[in-house]
Amino acid sequence: MAAALAARRHGLQVIVIDDQPAPGGQIWRSVEMAARRDNILGPAYVEGRAVAEAFRASGVIYQPGAQLWQVELGFRAFVSRDRQAQVIEAEAVILATGAQERPVPFPGWTLPGVLTVGAAQILLKNAGQIPTGPVWIAGSGPLPLLYTVQLLRAGGQVAGYLDTTPAGQWRAALPHLPGALRAWGDLVKGLGWTATLRTSKTPVIRGVIEIEALGKERIEALRYRTKDGAMATVEAKTLLVHEGVVPSLHAALSLDCTVAWHPAQDCYAPVVDRWGESSQVNLFIAGDGAGIAGAKAAQLRGELAALRVAVKLGRTSENAAALAARPIRRKLGRELAGRPFLDALFKPRPQIFAPTDETIVCRCEEITAGEIRAVAKIGQPGSNQIKAATRAGMGPCQGRQCGYTVTRILGAAQNRPPSEVGFFHIRPPLKPVTLGELASLDQSVTAAPKSEPQDRGVTVGQGQAE
Amino acid sequence: MFRKLHEPGPGALTITIDGVSVSAEPGESIAAVLLRQAEPWSRLTPVTQSKRAPYCMMGVCFDCLAEVDGVASVQTCLKPVCDGMRVVRQTGKRRIGALIA
Numbered sequence: 001m002a003a004a005l006a007a008r009r010h011g012l013q014v015i016v017i018d019d020q021p022a023p024g025g026q027i028w029r030s031v032e033m034a035a036r037r038d039n040i041l042g043p044a045y046v047e048g049r050a051v052a053e054a055f056r057a058s059g060v061i062y063q064p065g066a067q068l069w070q071v072e073l074g075f076r077a078f079v080s081r082d083r084q085a086q087v088i089e090a091e092a093v094i095l096a097t098g099a100q101e102r103p104v105p106f107p108g109w110t111l112p113g114v115l116t117v118g119a120a121q122i123l124l125k126n127a128g129q130i131p132t133g134p135v136w137i138a139g140s141g142p143l144p145l146l147y148t149v150q151l152l153r154a155g156g157q158v159a160g161y162l163d164t165t166p167a168g169q170w171r172a173a174l175p176h177l178p179g180a181l182r183a184w185g186d187l188v189k190g191l192g193w194t195a196t197l198r199t200s201k202t203p204v205i206r207g208v209i210e211i212e213a214l215g216k217e218r219i220e221a222l223r224y225r226t227k228d229g230a231m232a233t234v235e236a237k238t239l240l241v242h243e244g245v246v247p248s249l250h251a252a253l254s255l256d257c258t259v260a261w262h263p264a265q266d267c268y269a270p271v272v273d274r275w276g277e278s279s280q281v282n283l284f285i286a287g288d289g290a291g292i293a294g295a296k297a298a299q300l301r302g303e304l305a306a307l308r309v310a311v312k313l314g315r316t317s318e319n320a321a322a323l324a325a326r327p328i329r330r331k332l333g334r335e336l337a338g339r340p341f342l343d344a345l346f347k348p349r350p351q352i353f354a355p356t357d358e359t360i361v362c363r364c365e366e367i368t369a370g371e372i373r374a375v376a377k378i379g380q381p382g383s384n385q386i387k388a389a390t391r392a393g394m395g396p397c398q399g400r401q402c403g404y405t406v407t408r409i410l411g412a413a414q415n416r417p418p419s420e421v422g423f424f425h426i427r428p429p430l431k432p433v434t435l436g437e438l439a440s441l442d443q444s445v446t447a448a449p450k451s452e453p454q455d456r457g458v459t460v461g462q463g464q465a466e
Numbered sequence: 467m468f469r470k471l472h473e474p475g476p477g478a479l480t481i482t483i484d485g486v487s488v489s490a491e492p493g494e495s496i497a498a499v500l501l502r503q504a505e506p507w508s509r510l511t512p513v514t515q516s517k518r519a520p521y522c523m524m525g526v527c528f529d530c531l532a533e534v535d536g537v538a539s540v541q542t543c544l545k546p547v548c549d550g551m552r553v554v555r556q557t558g559k560r561r562i563g564a565l566i567a
């Protein structure tokens with residue numbers, strides 16, 4: 001939204017393709033209709049309403065509920081909406097696909113009743129609903145803390161909080177603390193959440209290294225083990241898990257944008273310049289899709305990308321853009337200052353990347369870690385050979401849930417770092433598309449362009465988060 | 467599995483899930499409604515016929531797929547409810563005949 005607003009301010013014609021039904025991404029999901037929950041969700045959420053309002057009034061051509069399934073350089077975006085496919089042409093593209101939660105395979109993670117913490121928070125934002133009974137929350141990072149606080153405010157019950165942050169990680173984070181003090185507001189917020197958790201008397205179990213969901217048709221119990229070897233099996237009707245977030249990269253990868261391994265965040269991130277332009281000319285990536293930096297940084301990076309697009313399309317001068325960018329970069333610097341501290345403090349536990357043999361890795365095709373390991377030792381296959389040999393990554397999610405795990409399992413089996421193993425090769429369609437939609441393309445190619453002049457078009461693909 | 471914090475009120479609408487009428491609130495996703503049901507699952511997997519329920523709620527896991535108004539494999543976490551919508555839980559693989567129908 002920030003990129004679209006900034007691009008509009010420079011008089012660019014902007015089309016926003018959003019797979020969500022309303023503006024706001026995930027951070028501000030359903031912000032336009034959730035006013036009755038403002039007290040629960042807090043001021044950072046409420047701020048989004050004014051942005052959404054400005055966005056609606058900005059003159060962008062907004063396409064909610066639209067699935068982007070292919071982008072061609074140059075640019076042509078193929079989009080399905082209400083079962084009708086269309087082609088949108090643009091001179092520049094800003095991918096603002098946001099983040100997704102890091103896939104966390106463990107035995108039983110596919111059972112109904114196991115959801116991500118992000119999912120539970122979206123249910124609170126979108127539908128005003130909370131788990132029926134006491135819920136178990138397992139994970140690491142700011143989001144489980146924030147959601148726990150929101151859930152308690154909403155009158156929900158937490159059976160227990162399984163903290164999977166590796167013990168003693170604060171020591172590694174400590175050297176980054178002085179830098180993080182520049183972003184002191186966020187630190188204070190985080191400390192406040194921890195304090196709420198303490199005063200609520202929520203049982204907190206620290207140093208959890210393994211979890212397992214047990215049950216036949218839905219989760220019935222939860223087994224966990226701590227670093228000290230303590231094991232327990234407890235009744236569980238709902239389990240929420242979260243181990244950080246990773247950039248949503250599918251669109252960027254399908255366009256062969258150069259990506260680099262980000263060791264501090266344990267994921268790939270696209271290589272972009274200081275304006276957010278990727279290795280492909282006029283293709284920009286803003287927000288968490290360009291590397292995890294949080295919601296506020298996402299807006300600033302969106303503004304920078306839009307500024308540069310305005311320069312490239314002749315709507316402003318290099319000098320004016322450089323001047324306008326200065327205060328944005330200053331704010332961005334402040335936002336990014338806290339990141340190394342957070343990355344070090346909440347570095348994911350290594351067990352996530354080495355699931356036991358019986359654990360399902362690919363949720364779609366139901367391929368286990370054991371099946372992947374068995375193939376990993378035949379020759380030295382990469383992720384793509386594993387996909388061909390086992391079907392892992394071939395289902396509707398296209399590797400969004402198994403990609404990193406496959407990379408890690410191969411790395412461990414072949415004694416190679418994940419940066420060398422690489423990710424699946426991502427090809428269109430990025431989302432499933434029906435034959436009927438493909439057939440409908442023909443009509444839209446002839447019908448669309450005249451009514452929507454594209455000569456200065458910018459397409460902002462607003463995806464999963466931000 | 468989940469409950470609403472408030473009653474949908476006078477604006478409530480009705481959708482059917484496997485033929486059973488249930489109440490829903492405008493703007494909420496189909497997946498949110500599914501998770502309030504006694505049977506909160508959305509589909510049986512094509513490979514082992516295991517039950518799956520909405521997991522990520524943001525369109526990246528595809529476990530909330532269900533048939534909506536005759537269209538198979540709809541991501542119900544991204545689709546808001548409308549009055550009279552017919553939702554059918556998906557069981558196993560899709561058939562070509564079903565797509566044509």
